[in-house]
Amino acid sequence: MNNIIVYCEIEEGAIADVSLELLTKGRKLADELKCELEAVLISNEIEGIEKEIIRYGVDTLFLAQDDRLYPYLTLPHASILTKLLSEEKPQIALFGATSIGRDLAPRIASALRCGLTADCTSLEIGEHRDKKQKKDYKDLLLQIRPAFGGNIIATIINPETRPQMATVREGVMKKEIYAPNYKGKVKKIDVPKYLNEEDFLVKILERHIEKKKIDIKNSHIIVSGGYGVGSKENFDLLFELADVLGGEVGGSRAAVDAGFIPHERQVGQTGITVRPHLYIACGISGAVQHRAGMEESAMIISINKDKEAPINNIADYAIIGDVGEVIPKMIKYYKKNAK
Numbered sequence: 001m002n003n004i005i006v007y008c009e010i011e012e013g014a015i016a017d018v019s020l021e022l023l024t025k026g027r028k029l030a031d032e033l034k035c036e037l038e039a040v041l042i043s044n045e046i047e048g049i050e051k052e053i054i055r056y057g058v059d060t061l062f063l064a065q066d067d068r069l070y071p072y073l074t075l076p077h078a079s080i081l082t083k084l085l086s087e088e089k090p091q092i093a094l095f096g097a098t099s100i101g102r103d104l105a106p107r108i109a110s111a112l113r114c115g116l117t118a119d120c121t122s123l124e125i126g127e128h129r130d131k132k133q134k135k136d137y138k139d140l141l142l143q144i145r146p147a148f149g150g151n152i153i154a155t156i157i158n159p160e161t162r163p164q165m166a167t168v169r170e171g172v173m174k175k176e177i178y179a180p181n182y183k184g185k186v187k188k189i190d191v192p193k194y195l196n197e198e199d200f201l202v203k204i205l206e207r208h209i210e211k212k213k214i215d216i217k218n219s220h221i222i223v224s225g226g227y228g229v230g231s232k233e234n235f236d237l238l239f240e241l242a243d244v245l246g247g248e249v250g251g252s253r254a255a256v257d258a259g260f261i262p263h264e265r266q267v268g269q270t271g272i273t274v275r276p277h278l279y280i281a282c283g284i285s286g287a288v289q290h291r292a293g294m295e296e297s298a299m300i301i302s303i304n305k306d307k308e309a310p311i312n313n314i315a316d317y318a319i320i321g322d323v324g325e326v327i328p329k330m331i332k333y334y335k336k337n338a339k
Helices: 017-033 049-054 074-088 099-112 235-245 253-257 323-337
Strands: 004-008 037-043 060-065 092-096 116-120 122-130 135-147 152-156 164-168 185-188 221-225 248-251 278-282 299-304 317-320
Touching (some): 004 017, 004 074, 004 099, 017 037, 017 092, 017 122, 017 164, 037 074, 092 099, 099 164, 116 135, 221 235, 235 248, 235 278
Parallel strands (some): 004 037, 116 164, 221 248, 221 278, 278 299, 299 317
Antiparallel strands (some): 122 135, 135 152
């Protein structure tokens, strides 16, 4: 029980970003635990994708290739993974906190009778002392996630059962190639031996995929507003500035709760984690939950009337002033000087 395994999702013929982020983190955890990193890929046409996965430091990649495995269906994927994890006995199993990961991981955890922590924002290796049993647990996976609406950060452990399972939010971890020519091995799964007829009781007759209209995560420039913007109407200025700069508009949880901006634009621990080239924080106080979702931006500009606002402590440049006065001047300047 000393390996780590990551479930890799296919997204429009390519590996999903969240899976690559998990492989990056999984490699670091494996190095710390001095164990191997494994991955599993389940789909129909996956030849050639293994090279992309292995260079993230994967020692063994399990391939389950069958025309019946795409598009995604819960039962066949769950059967393959449940049997594979039973055979491999990993100490850690990681899934993306996507619609597929949230569907798949609980079913597998239930079948294996092990713990599962959902929507993690960080993973670390640590230890725990059970004072009642006077027992020490070492090399545990510390599964860190927001709780009670993001008001506290909880650290959850599964000391007694294996694997230690977690789903992790997209964007909270970096994706980095471990070695372009990393030498890992590929093991093909004998799919028919892992499945039975009952796994295909459900059939997909028609699929409709609606593309995301809002893509904050991949935007290089984000103009983000907080409660200090004042109103939904005042957010129009932020949209105008973002349009001039070729960026997207985000918001803090306080702005979302106030109805100034929809939840899909929320940046922070209970929203989206972003790392743009430029992040302009307008009327955002800078609560720790918000900073956790944007503090790795390459450059941060804060616009706030309060010079003591916490956001100014992490900003590269702080403009002390009213958003309603500063933003129009920025729009005017960029319209005049943009090439």
